[in-house]
Amino acid sequence: MFFDPLKNIYVPVLAGEYTEAECNGRSIYTINGKEYDECSFCRASCPSRELFKEPDSDLPLKCDMCEERSPGEEPLCVQWCINDALTYEEREEEGEEEGKLKEMEVGLESLVKKYGAKTVRDTLARIAKAKD
Amino acid sequence: MRYAETGVNLEIDLSRGSIEREATDPRLTELHLGGLGTNAKILWDRVPPEVDPFSPDNLLIFSTGLLGGTAAPGGNRTIVSTVSPQTLLMAYSMMGGFFAPELKYAGYDKIIIKGKSPSLVYLWVNGDKVEIRDASHLRGKGALETAELIRQELKEPKAQVAAIGLAGENRVLYSSIEQGRSSASRGGMGTVMGDKGLKAIAVRGKKDLNIARPGEFMKLCNEVLKYIEFRRDNPIKGVPPILAGLGSPQEMAIYDEKWHTTNFSWGNARIRRKDFWTEETEKKWREIQEKAVERLVSCYNCPMKCGAVISHSVLGVSKYMMKCYSKLTYVMAAMTDDLEFGFEIAGRAQEYGVDGYTTPQVMAFAVELYENGILTDQDLPGFPSKNEERFFYLLDKIVRREGIGDVLANGVYRAARQIGKGAEAYDHNTIKKQEQIPIKLGMLNPIYYIMWATGEKVNITQIEGQLPQEPLPTKELREEFVRDWIQIPTGKEERFKRFVLEWGDEDKKLPFWPPIDLVCELVEWQETMHYIDDATGICAGLSSFPLKPPYHIHNLPHIISAAMGMDIDEGKLWEIAKRNRNLLRAVNVRRGLRRKDERPPEDHWRKRFPEFEAHVHDEYYKFKGWNKEGIPTKETLNKLGLDYVSQDLEQRGILTNEKG
Numbered sequence A: 001m002f003f004d005p006l007k008n009i010y011v012p013v014l015a016g017e018y019t020e021a022e023c024n025g026r027s028i029y030t031i032n033g034k035e036y037d038e039c040s041f042c043r044a045s046c047p048s049r050e051l052f053k054e055p056d057s058d059l060p061l062k063c064d065m066c067e068e069r070s071p072g073e074e075p076l077c078v079q080w081c082i083n084d085a086l087t088y089e090e091r092e093e094e095g096e097e098e099g100k101l102k103e104m105e106v107g108l109e110s111l112v113k114k115y116g117a118k119t120v121r122d123t124l125a126r127i128a129k130a131k132d
Numbered sequence B: 001m002r003y004a005e006t007g008v009n010l011e012i013d014l015s016r017g018s019i020e021r022e023a024t025d026p027r028l029t030e031l032h033l034g035g036l037g038t039n040a041k042i043l044w045d046r047v048p049p050e051v052d053p054f055s056p057d058n059l060l061i062f063s064t065g066l067l068g069g070t071a072a073p074g075g076n077r078t079i080v081s082t083v084s085p086q087t088l089l090m091a092y093s094m095m096g097g098f099f100a101p102e103l104k105y106a107g108y109d110k111i112i113i114k115g116k117s118p119s120l121v122y123l124w125v126n127g128d129k130v131e132i133r134d135a136s137h138l139r140g141k142g143a144l145e146t147a148e149l150i151r152q153e154l155k156e157p158k159a160q161v162a163a164i165g166l167a168g169e170n171r172v173l174y175s176s177i178e179q180g181r182s183s184a185s186r187g188g189m190g191t192v193m194g195d196k197g198l199k200a201i202a203v204r205g206k207k208d209l210n211i212a213r214p215g216e217f218m219k220l221c222n223e224v225l226k227y228i229e230f231r232r233d234n235p236i237k238g239v240p241p242i243l244a245g246l247g248s249p250q251e252m253a254i255y256d257e258k259w260h261t262t263n264f265s266w267g268n269a270r271i272r273r274k275d276f277w278t279e280e281t282e283k284k285w286r287e288i289q290e291k292a293v294e295r296l297v298s299c300y301n302c303p304m305k306c307g308a309v310i311s312h313s314v315l316g317v318s319k320y321m322m323k324c325y326s327k328l329t330y331v332m333a334a335m336t337d338d339l340e341f342g343f344e345i346a347g348r349a350q351e352y353g354v355d356g357y358t359t360p361q362v363m364a365f366a367v368e369l370y371e372n373g374i375l376t377d378q379d380l381p382g383f384p385s386k387n388e389e390r391f392f393y394l395l396d397k398i399v400r401r402e403g404i405g406d407v408l409a410n411g412v413y414r415a416a417r418q419i420g421k422g423a424e425a426y427d428h429n430t431i432k433k434q435e436q437i438p439i440k441l442g443m444l445n446p447i448y449y450i451m452w453a454t455g456e457k458v459n460i461t462q463i464e465g466q467l468p469q470e471p472l473p474t475k476e477l478r479e480e481f482v483r484d485w486i487q488i489p490t491g492k493e494e495r496f497k498r499f500v501l502e503w504g505d506e507d508k509k510l511p512f513w514p515p516i517d518l519v520c521e522l523v524e525w526q527e528t529m530h531y532i533d534d535a536t537g538i539c540a541g542l543s544s545f546p547l548k549p550p551y552h553i554h555n556l557p558h559i560i561s562a563a564m565g566m567d568i569d570e571g572k573l574w575e576i577a578k579r580n581r582n583l584l585r586a587v588n589v590r591r592g593l594r595r596k597d598e599r600p601p602e603d604h605w606r607k608r609f610p611e612f613e614a615h616v617h618d619e620y621y622k623f624k625g626w627n628k629e630g631i632p633t634k635e636t637l638n639k640l641g642l643d644y645v646s647q648d649l650e651q652r653g654i655l656t657n658e659k660g
Helices: A076-080 A103-115 A119-132 B025-030 B034-047 B099-106 B142-152 B189-195 B214-232 B258-263 B280-290 B326-335 B340-353 B358-371 B387-400 B411-419 B447-455 B477-485 B493-502 B516-536 B555-562 B570-591 B610-624 B634-637 B643-651
Strands: A002-004 A009-011 A030-033 A034-037 B008-013 B018-023 B060-063 B078-083 B090-095 B111-112 B119-124 B129-134 B162-163 B198-204 B293-299 B307-310 B320-323 B441-443 B605-608
Touching: A002 B605, A034 B447, A103 B293, A103 B634, B008 B129, B025 B034, B025 B570, B034 B060, B034 B078, B034 B090, B034 B447, B060 B099, B060 B189, B078 B189, B078 B198, B078 B320, B078 B326, B090 B570, B099 B119, B099 B162, B099 B198, B099 B326, B111 B119, B119 B142, B142 B162, B142 B198, B142 B326, B214 B555, B214 B634, B280 B293, B280 B340, B293 B516, B307 B340, B320 B326, B320 B340, B326 B340, B340 B387, B340 B477, B358 B387, B447 B516, B447 B610, B493 B516, B516 B555, B516 B570, B570 B634, B570 B643, B634 B643
Parallel strands: B008 B111, B119 B198, B441 B605
Antiparallel strands: A002 A009, A030 A034, B008 B018, B060 B078, B060 B111, B078 B090, B119 B129, B162 B198, B293 B307, B307 B320
């Protein structure tokens, strides 16, 4: 959360999916007479936002919903927010489950985007061979 | 590895422009915990009694507490300590907000400021990178304005800034250090900062803190949170609304001000207006407050919302944040019924950086002198006729030290003596040369007598707590109060509960009841809890101040142990608080504090009992292990491992071998 009460700025910091690059959409929205940058609402953990980096390692942060806790248990942020500004609810997933990529695939996909499918395939083959 | 604390202090010498990091001795944490405790140790070691508040050798210490910045709710207090230009004793003033946690994350437990800068500067603590920067362009700027300008200049909107205003620069003796929603106001902390040529400190930190046993620690913190929720749903019955909940009195959220307006004195601590609070007033004040309060705000890691953003839409000042009784101090001192005036002048005063307790009283004192012909039109050229306008007039003069403002800037005690012509008689609400909350009551209360007289804080709200201030009205309410009163120290349960159950009964009335030994124990409990908070940096609003707080002597030892890895129990924690209490007293004794200084104002109670008071006073000193002058005895000091203190006091002839 970044906030400045005297300027009436309250921007939640959301740690969503990691994106490899900044986007181009930077529309300005006006809500209750106050202007907000589109970035304010974006969940993406994006390279343009230092707020999303773990200070020591500089690695991008992503919310894991306190995965060490037992399933169904509220994440700590919700539990500690006794004023109920944060709440936890499970939602039905819209869209198709199968369309979701697994973690490794996300990584590979971005490598393919960056280096092209052929290079990635060749490199993989080379590494696999060396390990045999 | 150091746990909960960073183990590093930042040493700044403004005369030489030097910046050093000093690793601290973990043994001192074991003895004093941190915060006020280690501040007192540093002042004892490094600021001998010959050092004047305005000497370059006086230190100004900004300290976090041991639990500051950890997950412990309300661990956000900054404990500022120095030799006060008002009392000439060691003073400490504390502020909430976000400064202390940020300082911990920057990697430091304390910033220790020494020397004097030849030109106005500010300090920029950005993690490992620390700079002394020019502040000449900030001269004369308001405290909040300065904070904003610094954040812009550093391009660091998340920097926490503590700054002084014009008053501090001009060494008004009761200048504050402002930090947004909170300030270190009492004792002239801002005055010493201004004297050192330091306009502000900006801090930004991104490091982590280590916790010795994190799992256990989080569990304990969760229990604290649960109790806060419990108390929110179960306000104390039988006490005024502003005292029923946790936090500092909820004066931003609650409109019912009957308790303050009818119990505290108006003007120059003169008149009690017992019939002031009417339905009509409540309606009018509610309307003004609803307009002025834009939203309620919290400090770092705290679910309470004691503060508020005061909106400028209805006022002639910029937006600012306020909390607690400052809503009323100017209103009541000016004898006005206009709450809007209060919101307006408090905003101006915050930019100037002056103490919201002392300042209104100095101005009410000046108005009274004028009305009694001691100050004349010559002293106050163009003095307006309305009190509200007079207050703005005086405030502007004081912070600039213009004309009579130069005298009034020295506080009531000194101004009365400078003005002469009988002005001393109007100085009737100071203790140890410092203005007190304007309370003038009927019957002597021996518990409060001791706290007003002997508290090192010289400010009752940071000494009292835990106990109802009046007998609870009915037998049922008393029984309900003591039923789940878990906060009482071990072994005292029965005695303290009986006190609440019996207080107010036909033959159980003040001042000759309760028995003196119980008076001493009740006072010690109240002040001990404050000494613990002031070392841990936990806000008194969740701990030592309100009734039935979530932090108490039973869970604090576990929380501290889990955080720092040293195992302490209730007895050990009590002993640490006692050590800190005695060390602080020794610092002040060495600076000349004696029994004659320990007197509540003559008219504090209408009914006084000089012989009885002297007797209670004697007994309290004895109970504390102090001699008749209030000096801790050699035995007391040595038992607490403060042998070096008793030796020093002996060498100076302050302690002699004679008994008593």
